[in-house]
Amino acid sequence: MSPKQQRGEETVDRLLDAALRVYAAFGEQGVTVGALTKASGVSLGSLYHHFGSVDGLMNALLRRWLGRLLAELGASLERCRTARTGIRALVRAYLTFVQEHPDAARLLHSSYADRLGMAQARQLRDAQEARLSPMTAWMQRHVDSGEVASLPMPLIEALVLGPVVATARRWLSGFDDVDLDEAARVLPERVWRSLLP
Template identity: 50%
Template sequence: MSPRQRRGEQTRERLLAAALDLYAEKGADGFTMTAVTATSGVSVGSLYHHFGSFDGLAAALYARCLSDLLDAVIAALDAVPQGREGGPRDGTEARAAAGVRAVVTGYLGFTREHTAAARFVHASAYADFLAAHEDLIAEEKEPRLAGILGWLRPYIRAGLVVGLPDELIEMLVVGPVAETARRWLAGAPGIDLDEASRLLPERIWRSLRAAEAPMAR
């Protein structure tokens, strides 16, 4: 990387860091181009050079935060102990169950530990700026999501996890966790992440477990 490229990357990082800090501190109302450039010390012209627009900056920040969230989930999956593929059914199912539980706890753990990033992801999920930058979002999201779903696919083929379209598998695994995180981030009463981390993994696994499979012990 040339010195010029390095400086450009550093400028991008300063803008993204300032944007996330501002959103965490002041919320959507304080998340403005004027505030970001003032906080970062980067000019408006430089912001436009690197991101095309303030919406482009917001989309890049969303992509970054979402990638970090999904990477945390993937890391939790990678930490699941290896089992013997093709081994005893109970052992293989136990690993499938452990993977589903890892997705849930990894997602909720990221939400607790990186609250600002999680809040930006959930608050921006239906923001207008995403539609104009859907290619950028897909570039970060799709391979990571495919990796998570791909982890489960052998267990679907083995008849241990219910065979549904990927989109519905995603809803069963991620949907309840994302909604729990969204409500916790919004300060909804009655939502406790520790309790959710304790209770949701088993319930979500049961929703994915093939009906004819024996319960894992």
Template identity: 65%
Template sequence: MSPKQHRGEVTAEQLLDAALRVYGESGEQGLTVSAVTSASGVSPGSLYHHFGSMDGLLTALLMRWLEQLLVEMVTALEQSDSARTGIRSLVRAYLSFIRDHRDAGLLLHSSRADELGMQQAKQLRDAQEARLTPLSAWVSRHVASGEVAPLPVSVLESLILGPVIGASRRWLTLGDIDLDEAADVLPDRIWRSIDADAE
């Protein structure tokens, strides 16, 4: 990598880091070119050069944190020796990630993230294919082994992630959920909904 490329990567990282700080402090309405460039010390021209627009910056920020969350989830599943322990590990990894990265969690569970997900579902899925494939493969493998109910993968993903996403959103926005309690309770409840023997 040339020194110029390295400087470019450092500048892009500075902008992404600053954008997350601004988002955490002021929400999406506070995420302006002025706020991000002031927080990062980077010129507006550099922001436009690297991301094209504030929308481009926000999309890149969402993708950065989605990828990190998916890495945590896949790692949790791959270190588990059964479907049931995989669910427990996945739930704990997800909730720990949200607790440890609250600002990123707010962004990932925002209406903007939902909007982007609906508008660009195929592009997002394609961009994260390397991360999503192991999740789908894990589910399919445990359906084939007879541990997990033979439901469509999309339905199983909803049954597994729906309660975790719901608990995360409540913790992030209302604060009326104890994440430790959720990490203890949710895995067994989720498991009952996908256990092949429960049918």
């Protein structure tokens, strides 16, 4: 990599890191050009050069953290031989990610992410296909073996992630009636039971 490319990557990283800090501190409305350039120390021209707009930067930030979440979920399955241990590991990995990266998790579970997901669902899925395909193949093997109910994959995804996402959203919203450690003990088995044939 040339020095110019390396500087470009460093600038991109600074902008993405600053965008998450600004979002965490001020919410979606606080993510402005001025706030981003001040927090990152990067010029307005560099922001537009690398991302085209504040929306372009936020989309890249969302994709970055979605990629990291999916990578961690995929890695949790790699060590699992049975569907039950895999589902348990997947649920725990999701909740651990939320606990360890609350600012990024707030972005991933935000109305901004929901709007982007609705508007660009296919593009987001295509961008993460390399991470999604192995997880889908893993699950399909367990459906084919009879360990998991023979349901359409979107329904399996809803059964696995629905309760986890709802729990994460509640915790991220500041409700003190949700304990993620308790959820990590209780939800994996409950989710697993919902997938039994």
